[in-house]
Amino acid sequence: MKRTIKVANLARVEGEGALELIIQAGRVARANFSIFESPRFFEAFLRGRRAAEAPDLTARICGICPVAYQMSAVHALEAILGLAIPAPLRALRRLLYCGEWLESHALHVYFLHAPDFLGYPSGLALAQDFPEIVKEGLALKKAGNDIVALIGGREIHPVNVRVGGFYRTPTAAEIQSLLPAVDNALAVAQKTVRWVAGFKFPEITYDYELVALRHPQEYPLCEGRLASNRGLDISMEEFEAFFAEEHVRHSNALQGHKQSDGAYLVGPLARFALNYDRLSPLARQAAQEVGLTPDCRNPFQSIIVRSIEMVHACEEARRLIQTYQRPARPFVEASWRAGQGSAITEAPRGILYHRYTVDDQGIIENARIVPPTSQNQKTVEADLCRVAEAYLHLPDDELTHILEQAIRNYDPCISCATHCLRLTLIRR
Numbered sequence: 001m002k003r004t005i006k007v008a009n010l011a012r013v014e015g016e017g018a019l020e021l022i023i024q025a026g027r028v029a030r031a032n033f034s035i036f037e038s039p040r041f042f043e044a045f046l047r048g049r050r051a052a053e054a055p056d057l058t059a060r061i062c063g064i065c066p067v068a069y070q071m072s073a074v075h076a077l078e079a080i081l082g083l084a085i086p087a088p089l090r091a092l093r094r095l096l097y098c099g100e101w102l103e104s105h106a107l108h109v110y111f112l113h114a115p116d117f118l119g120y121p122s123g124l125a126l127a128q129d130f131p132e133i134v135k136e137g138l139a140l141k142k143a144g145n146d147i148v149a150l151i152g153g154r155e156i157h158p159v160n161v162r163v164g165g166f167y168r169t170p171t172a173a174e175i176q177s178l179l180p181a182v183d184n185a186l187a188v189a190q191k192t193v194r195w196v197a198g199f200k201f202p203e204i205t206y207d208y209e210l211v212a213l214r215h216p217q218e219y220p221l222c223e224g225r226l227a228s229n230r231g232l233d234i235s236m237e238e239f240e241a242f243f244a245e246e247h248v249r250h251s252n253a254l255q256g257h258k259q260s261d262g263a264y265l266v267g268p269l270a271r272f273a274l275n276y277d278r279l280s281p282l283a284r285q286a287a288q289e290v291g292l293t294p295d296c297r298n299p300f301q302s303i304i305v306r307s308i309e310m311v312h313a314c315e316e317a318r319r320l321i322q323t324y325q326r327p328a329r330p331f332v333e334a335s336w337r338a339g340q341g342s343a344i345t346e347a348p349r350g351i352l353y354h355r356y357t358v359d360d361q362g363i364i365e366n367a368r369i370v371p372p373t374s375q376n377q378k379t380v381e382a383d384l385c386r387v388a389e390a391y392l393h394l395p396d397d398e399l400t401h402i403l404e405q406a407i408r409n410y411d412p413c414i415s416c417a418t419h420c421l422r423l424t425l426i427r428r
Contacts, residue, residue: 019403021388028392031385033377033407046367051077051336051358052163058354058369059157064107067100067148068347069369070161071222072354077163079341080358081334088327089165090222091320092151095175096161097221097345098317099147102140102185103155104348105306105313108411109192110137113303116405117199133195136188140310143185147178147317165331175324182321186314190286193307197290201300202402206386208297208379209258210270213346219278219312220271222345227274228264236344239353245374256375263378266350267410268305269296280319283312299383299409306348306411336362347372349411373412380410 022029042061046054054073059066071093078085085093110133111123120126127134145155150170152158160166213220214227226234226242234242245254258264272279272287276294279287287293287308292301342355350372357366387406391399 019384019407021384023388023392026392028385028388031381031388033381033384043367043369046356046364049364051080051356051362051364054356054364054367055161055163056157056159059161061369061371063156064104065100065347065349065352066157067096067152067161068345068352069354070158071097071345072343072352072369073356074161074163075222075343075345076341076354076356077358079343080339080356081163081337081341083164083332083334085165085332086327088325089169089331091324092166092169092327093161094221095147095317095320095324096151096158098313098320099144099151101144101221101313101348102310102317103144103148104411105310106137106140106144108348109196109303109306109310110134110140112411113405113408114196114199116401116408117196117201117303136191139181140185140188140192143178143181143314146181150174150178162331164333165327165329167330169327169330172324172326175321179318179321182314182317186282186311186318189307189310189314190282193286193290193304193311196303196307197292199303201298202387202390203298204300204387204390205297206299206383208265208269209261209263210273211258211264211266211351211375212270212274213344213351214274215278217278219275219280219283219316220346222343226344226351228270229273236353237342239342239344239370240355240368243353243370243375245370253377254374255377256370257378263382264375265379266372266375268302268309268348268350269299270350271346272296272305272308279308280312280315282315283308286311299406302409302411336360349373350375373410376410376412380407380412383409 020032042058046057049057054077055070058069058073061069115122115126118126123134148158149155151160153160160168210229211232212227213224215224226232226236226239242259243256244259245256248255273294290304292304336358338358338360340357342353344351344353352372353370355368356364358364383406384403387402391402
């Protein structure tokens with residue numbers, strides 16, 4: 001018997017794609033998570049452009065996490081130049097990144113993912129019954145937007161980031177003006193952790209290889225070594241020796257894989273597992289209060305981890321605001337030289353790799369960008385197989401819903417083409 005389930009438009013995820021499941025003898029034989037959104041060729045059109053343009057150009061890859069693209073770009077290019085960024089500029093970059101984490105996680109938690117657990121088709125529908133809860137989510141997002149707007153020059157696709165630092169740094173008074181909203185956001189984020197921890201989660205645990213940056217002192221954003229729960233410990237420059245991408249017939253997006261043993265997972269679950277001891281005190285306390293430990297491997301509980309990371313982002317932002325000293329100069333300047341540089345930063349959805357080769361005039365000869373969603377694609381497919389097998393007894397509409405929810409566990413990014421438009425379920 002053939003059964004077909006179609007989702008005309010997968011809500012609360014960006015992009016275009018499809019999922020085909022083949023079930024034989026009560027088992028899922030294959031899951032193809034197809035990405036058919038048109039390629040955008042960013043790596044190709046970066047070639048021949050001035051390297052100084054890369055932060056602004058790559059920010060246009062994503063309207064949700066442009067700071068991540070800018071930070072990976074500037075760190076990779078600064079590696080070519082051998083630039084050492086002074087501590088005040090480094091702290092300002094970290095504050096900017098905290099703003100992006102906050103606005104991105106708040107959007108996902110309140111408007112894209114929470115409706116799944118509460119039985120609502122959208123964040124707008126949720127707002128009709130629980131307006132105060134949604135207002136709190138908006139307050140969290142606005143606090144992040146305010147940070148990005150002040151430091152980055154605008155909320156979407158910031159324009160103030162440059163190689164060596166910033167075009168302009170805010171005054172101490174401007175930075176201090178962020179503090180009331182951040183303090184309020186911190187209280188709301190702590191409340192959010194308790195709220196989402198009360199959701200009903202499928203009892204599912206998977207044995208992932210978790211990959212994230214690991215920093216000696218900090219919860220990772222822009223620096224560190226690449227580590228995993230299975231013993232990986234490499235420099236950022238070694239990324240391509242251990243990880244690769246491949247084209248699969250059913251997808252326009254390349255799929256990342258670990259060269260030795262296949263699929264791996266990046267993002268909040270990985271960061272939380274590998275850097276639990278680097279969380280801020282209030283974030284670690286929030287995790288302890290709801291009983292979430294670093295051995296969590298339930299992908300549906302990623303919404304709790306994102307909420308804990310919002311607590312961390314708020315507390316870290318507050319610390320950086322309180323200790324801010326305006327840098328003596330907004331940027332460090334250096335003459336371009338030929339070379340190759342690479343960098344990894346932690347986008348809200350996981351590690352984002354950039355590698356550039358430039359000539360002695362500062363012209364980009366080659367570029368490679370590996371976003372977190374492409375790295376997670378194989379694991380998404382594996383999760384869909386496992387979730388489908390666990391819930392094959394459900395009617396088509398209920399099975400479709402939980403498979404959509406499984407995709408949303410990853411908060412797939414608009415620019416990474418990670419969305420499911422149509423689900424076809426074939427039972428044989």
